[in-house]
Amino acid sequence: MCGLAGIVGKRDVAPDIYDALTVLQHRGQDAAGIMTSYQGRFTQRKSEGLVRDVFRQHHMQRLRGAVGIGHVRYPTAGSSGPALAQPFYVNSPYGIALAHNGNLTNSAKLTHEMFQSDLRHLNTDSDSEVLLNVFAHELQVQRQLFPSAEDIFAAVAGVHRRCVGGYAAIALIVNYGIVGFRDPWGIRPLVLGQRETSEGTEYMLASESVALDVLGFELIDDVAPGEAVYISEKGELFRRQCAAKPKLLPCIFEHVYFARPDSMMDGISVYKTRMRQGEALAKKVMALRPDHEIDVVIPIPDTSRIAAQAMAHELGIKFREGFMKNRYIGRTFIMPGQNERKKSVRQKLNPVPLEFEGKTVMLVDDSIVRGTTCRQIIQMARDAGAKKVYFASACPPVRYPNVYGIDMPSAEELIANNRTEEEVCEAIGADWLVFQNLDDLVKCSMEGNPQVDGFDCSVFNKDYVTGDVDDAYLLSVHNARNDAAQEERRAAEAAGRSVIGIHNDDQS
Numbered sequence: 001m002c003g004l005a006g007i008v009g010k011r012d013v014a015p016d017i018y019d020a021l022t023v024l025q026h027r028g029q030d031a032a033g034i035m036t037s038y039q040g041r042f043t044q045r046k047s048e049g050l051v052r053d054v055f056r057q058h059h060m061q062r063l064r065g066a067v068g069i070g071h072v073r074y075p076t077a078g079s080s081g082p083a084l085a086q087p088f089y090v091n092s093p094y095g096i097a098l099a100h101n102g103n104l105t106n107s108a109k110l111t112h113e114m115f116q117s118d119l120r121h122l123n124t125d126s127d128s129e130v131l132l133n134v135f136a137h138e139l140q141v142q143r144q145l146f147p148s149a150e151d152i153f154a155a156v157a158g159v160h161r162r163c164v165g166g167y168a169a170i171a172l173i174v175n176y177g178i179v180g181f182r183d184p185w186g187i188r189p190l191v192l193g194q195r196e197t198s199e200g201t202e203y204m205l206a207s208e209s210v211a212l213d214v215l216g217f218e219l220i221d222d223v224a225p226g227e228a229v230y231i232s233e234k235g236e237l238f239r240r241q242c243a244a245k246p247k248l249l250p251c252i253f254e255h256v257y258f259a260r261p262d263s264m265m266d267g268i269s270v271y272k273t274r275m276r277q278g279e280a281l282a283k284k285v286m287a288l289r290p291d292h293e294i295d296v297v298i299p300i301p302d303t304s305r306i307a308a309q310a311m312a313h314e315l316g317i318k319f320r321e322g323f324m325k326n327r328y329i330g331r332t333f334i335m336p337g338q339n340e341r342k343k344s345v346r347q348k349l350n351p352v353p354l355e356f357e358g359k360t361v362m363l364v365d366d367s368i369v370r371g372t373t374c375r376q377i378i379q380m381a382r383d384a385g386a387k388k389v390y391f392a393s394a395c396p397p398v399r400y401p402n403v404y405g406i407d408m409p410s411a412e413e414l415i416a417n418n419r420t421e422e423e424v425c426e427a428i429g430a431d432w433l434v435f436q437n438l439d440d441l442v443k444c445s446m447e448g449n450p451q452v453d454g455f456d457c458s459v460f461n462k463d464y465v466t467g468d469v470d471d472a473y474l475l476s477v478h479n480a481r482n483d484a485a486q487e488e489r490r491a492a493e494a495a496g497r498s499v500i501g502i503h504n505d506d507q508s
């Protein structure tokens with residue numbers, strides 16, 4: 001679930017983009033990059049690692065220019081490695097760089113078209129490079145020496161006709177400005193903001209509104225599904241609906257896990273949604289077991305804190321921080337390998353025994369995906385002396401792969417796949433397990449903005465909103481990206497058997 005930021009400002013923007021990427025770090029921990037345009041040329045720094053590790057002072061000093069874009073990556077397609085860090089770049093037409101959040105479901109077909117009919121070269125197996133090349137081709141066929149906003153919108157319309165899947169993207173066109181667009185289903189988020197300065201208005205696009213807040217930009221609104229926003233280098237703002245049949249069906253997993261709670265997405269406060277999730281869970285607990293005898297409600301930090309607190313309040317039970325989090329360990333779920341994920345849960349969370357000794361505890365997490373976290377946590381709670389360990393998930397069982405930008409490629413790796421709720425309870429070792437109902441989860445999000453057409457809930461109900469995802473496609477994703485396949489790829493990379501690519505890590 002990568003993070004994007006782009007600014008058209010009045011002075012060098014790289015420091016602001018750096019800050020924005022730091023605020024969006026929770027969306028991708030694998031690689032980061034910034035590209036700016038300065039005096040008709042690109043400047044670039046991208047590499048693997050966290051934002052704070054990728055950019056050194058000497059990089060920042062060289063990233064000149066008042067127009068720029070940035071990206072933090074969480075891979076969902078293709079390999080990892082510095083060559084896959086974003087933004088990607090093509091020299092023709094004009095010189096375009098692009099940063100992408102999401103995943104194309106027809107990238108195999110598009111890759112073929114790139115070589116066969118568009119006569120374009122792809123140097124990686126990333127779907128984001130495909131997206132950039134489709135955009136570049138669609139802009140090229142406008143055949144304008146100086147592209148206007150109309151030409152750019154026509155190119156985005158071409159992208160919508162050809163690309164299927166989840167995509168929010170920000171492109172930087174040298175000498176012209178930045179273009180943000182969102183897929184026609186609005187699966188992936190993108191917001192627009194502005195900041196007044198003595199030299200005039202500056203504009204910013206970002207995956208989440210929290211990045212605008214922190215930089216002093218005011219949220220204008222969300223980019224609509226299918227819409228394109230073009231901000232010229234001079235600072236003029238143009239907007240246009242470029243899709244034939246746009247519908248707002250955003251990914252509900254943003255509300256469950258991905259987004260920061262202090263973000264507004266499609267008019268919905270993520271914080272309030274998570275509060276409502278906690279309240280709904282409490283009601284379900286009361287309906288199922290009015291005589292539950294829970295002594296204390298304990299969240300699994302970080303993401304479930306808000307839901308757990310609301311749940312405890314609704315139940316009228318004590319809320320306690322029974323697990324302390326090591327603040328120097330990042331998010332576990334978005335780490336690349338299962339071994340790394342398993343190890344990091346124990347390094348990240350440690351129980352406070354007095355909150356467990358002799359008690360019936362209700363542990364609350366936002367989601368149970370592979371079961372990596374809850375299995376270990378339940379054991380930790382028992383080792384810390386809990387009498388009974390109940391577990392609640394603020395979302396329903398995750399049973400199906402995600403194909404729109406979350407790395408859940410294989411149903412087999414999901415603990416709830418082909419298991420009943422009782423079987424999941426047994427597999428994770430809880431005394432009782434409660435899942436949120438899907439209807440309730442949707443209501444919690446919908447209450448924030450009743451204008452939303454619905455949500456992509458495919459990981460819960462296998463209903464993929466783009467309508468093109470069949471079992472054959474799911475099998476191909478499984479084959480390419482299951483844990484064993486990824487492990488093999490990483491081993492090949494470590495042994496130096498992978499393609500180096502055209503962006504070397506030590507580039508300065």
Ligand SMILES: O=P(O)(O)OC[C@H]1O[C@H](OP(=O)(O)OP(=O)(O)O)[C@H](O)[C@@H]1O
Binds near residue numbers: 333334365
């Ligand atoms: O069942 P699993 O496969 O373990 O995945 C689900 C867990 O992973 C996430 O936590 P993560 O540590 O990524 O981030 P957080 O600190 O934001 O909660 C999520 O919040 C759950 O705790």
Ligand SMILES: NC(=O)CC[C@H](N)C(=O)O
Binds near residue numbers: 001073103104
């Ligand atoms: N999580 C994402 O948005 C991933 C973007 C792109 N598909 C990649 O793998 O790099």
Ligand SMILES: [Mg+2]
Binds near residue numbers: 302304
């Ligand atoms: Mg968590």
